Amino acid sequence: MIKTSNEKVKQLYDYVQERCLWQFFSRAWDREANIKNITRMAGEILTGTEPDVKTPMDKQFFADAKWMVADLKQRFDWIAAEPPESIVRLMSELKDELLDLAVTHSTNSELNWSFY
Amino acid sequence: MPLVLLDCDKVxxxxxxxxxxxxxxxxxxxxxxxxxxxxxxxxxxxxGCSFCGAKLVIGGVLKDTIQMIHGPIGCAYNTWHTKRYPSDGDNFQLKYVMSTDMKESNIVFGGDKRLYASIIEAFDEMPHIKRMIVYTTCPTALIGDDIKAVVKKVMAERPDVDIFTVECPGFAGVSQSKGHHVLNIGWVNDKVGQVEPKITSKYTMNFIGDYNIQGDTYLLQKYWDRLGIQVIAHFTGNATYDDCRSMHRAQVSVVNCARSAGYIANELMKRYGIPRLDIDSWGFNYMAEGIRKVCTFFGIEKKGEELIAEETAKWKPKLDWYKERLRGKKMAIWTGGPRLWHWTKSVEDDLGIEVVAMSSKFGHQEDFEKIIARGRSGTYYLDDANELEFFEILEKVKPDVIFTGPRVGDLVKKLHIPYINGHGYHNGPYMGFEGFVNLARDFYNATSNPLLKLAATDIREPEPKEKLEAAE
Incomplete structure (x- = not known):
């Protein structure tokens, strides 16, 4: 169960549950990379910072982050009025909640198999 | 509510x-x-069995490849022609399947010579075909036939042919999922990197985990063509053997079915640095999102928006016509695994349909994480379910329609519940914008058809009283 009592984080979290396949890739290592990088880039986009997109992997994270942000703006009116420091905090909390669900406390028994 | 012990499962x-x-x-x-x-x-x-997962789902889709099943004849027949994946290669893959037709004496004395003779005969009979996959099956794995050695010999004698071996007998894993895995990893180990593709666009990708069911690949290919994106390889819908040997040259792997082919996407990422972008190709809203992500990856968002606008203008009114009529209908999905998470939210958002039960034959816990995250509260989620469980769940959730395979479909028809072929489709394709309208149409036709209700009505005259008395 989601741990935060912050209603805004809950809304963001529910959105990710409903839409985002990247949180549930096959293994802990790729879930972690996706969750950390996509939430980071989403935060950057929302605060008006241009994400540093250099590598092919960056391009993938950016594609996922960009359309998550577009959806979030459409669904949640409050997000446009949120100050940058609050966005950073919200995205960090969202990242922690997602890592807890999909990696740290995931009960998926295959998550840490080295072979797949 | 925790996990559920159904009445039928008390034993x-x-x-x-x-x-x-x-x-x-x-x-x-x-x-x-x-x-x-x-x-x-x-x-x-x-x-299904592990061999079936390799042959029927992935390898057998290739349009220019002889499928050589090294085993008894039934292994070939039962994985042939039961899935509708056409190709523009004269449907070679649907017309033909080869078997070494192993008999008792071959099992006793070994089947290597028989396999060699069968490979030679197949290539001689079909001189225009130069590619083959050889699959081992339960008996030939048990007797230890060395299919790799036979294939090596043939390839040394005939340099113009190329053969891939899949050593995945039916007992190799707990379900067909093991066959997906073995073929994926075998292919990336043995074949990827051997062919250099002709690059015709600045934008190149693999499209992974789409098997051209009733033309899914054809439909999506139109989108990629309009966007100017070269698909190096479809894995494996309407693909050639050599397309899939050149997957290492794509800039990104776009993944639809992560269950059957996530393995190769991950290996391409680890070995060649090709990122993996997972999308849903089923569903109006999801398809638009998938196209947007692909276009953002390549920096061609404007083209993507134009495509989405055109397709939306063309198909959305039709989708909405069905949505008005399907809103509130209840659906059960009893398929392999991934379609549960692809469909549950898309039918709800795009068509107002409520998914009340979902059962997966071969999904992993990863699939259930996705399914439960997207699925509704009050919905049942089952792994590897059996008929009695289906009956009990039907009583609990009373769906208007069930998306499943023909075998379970025939079972539920007897309960006068309509079914739609969730594997091979009724009247597909179902992917893309147009495809989701097709799915909606099949759903509407299934639930509006009065035939099942009529079939449930007993129209026989009551037996005359005298006849009943005489019988007593």
Whole structure:
């Protein structure tokens, strides 16, 4: 169960549950990379910072982050009025909640198999 | 509500760990059904075998490749022609399948010579075909036939042919899922990197986990063509053997079916640095999102928006016509695994349909994480379900229609519940914008057809009283 009592984080979290396949890739290592990088880039986009997109992997994270942000703006009116420091905090909390669900406390028994 | 022990499972209580009823406030940290584990003795599984997962689902789709099944004849027949994946290669892959037709004496004395002769005969009979996959099966694996050695000999004698071996007998894993895995990893180990593709666009990708069911690939290919994106390889819908040998040259792997082909996408990422972008190709809203992500990857968003606008203008009114009529209908999905998470939210958002039960034959816990995250509270989630469980769940959730395979479909028809072929489709394709309208149409036709209700009405005259008395 989601741990935060912050209603805004809950809304963001529910959105990710409903839409985002990247949180549930096959293994802990790729879930972690996706969750950390996509939430980071989403935060950057929302605060008006241009994400540093250099590598092919960056391009993938950016594609996922960009359309998550577009959806979030459409669904949640409050997000446009949120100050940058609050966005950073919200995205960090969202990242922690997602890592807890999909990696740290995931009960998926295959998550840490080295072979797949 | 935790995991559920159904009444029919009281004699096999281990099944409780495979059945989950979602309630608000819970997630997969609390309860996650067991999946991808051996079927429990006492339950009549509807799973396929590992060989079938390799041949029927992935390898058998290739349009220019002889499928050589090294085993008894039934292994060939039962994985042939049961899935509708056409090709523009004269449907070679649908017309033909080869078997070494192993008999008792071959099992006793070994089948290597028979396999060699069969490979030679097949290539001689079809001189225009230069590619082949050889599959081992249960008996030929048990007797230890060395299919790699036979293939090596043939390839040394005939340099113009190329052969891939899949050593995945039916017993190799707990379900067909193992066959997906073996073929994926075998292919990336043995074949990827051997062919250099002709690059015709600045934008190149692999499209992974789409098998051209009733033309899915054709439909999506039109989108990629309009966007100017070169698909190096479809893995494996309407693909050639050599397309799939050149997957290492794509800039990105776009993945639809992560269950059957996530492995190769991950290996391409690890070995060649090709990122993996997972999308949903089923569903109006999801398809638009997938196109947007692909276009953002290549920096061609404007083209993507134009395509989405055109397709929306063309198909959305039709989709909405069905949505008005389907809103509030209840659906059960009993398929392999991934379609559960691809479909549950898309039918709800795009068509107003409520998914009330979902059963997966070969999904892993990863699939159940996705399914439960997207699925509704009050919905049942089952792994490796059997017929009695289906009956009991039907009583509980009373769906208007069930998306499943023809075998389970025939079963539910007897209960006068319509079914739609969730594997091979009724009248597909179902992917893309147009495809989701097709799905909606099939759903509407199934639930509006008065035939099943009429079939449930007993129109016989009551037996005359005298006749009944005489019978007593």
């Amino acid at each position: 096999i209580p281990e099944r409780e760990k495979h059945v989950y009823l979602k309630v608000d406030g819970e997630d997969t940290r609390d309860y996650l059904p067991l999946a991808n584990v051996a079927t429990i003795p006492g339950t009549l599984s509807e799973r």
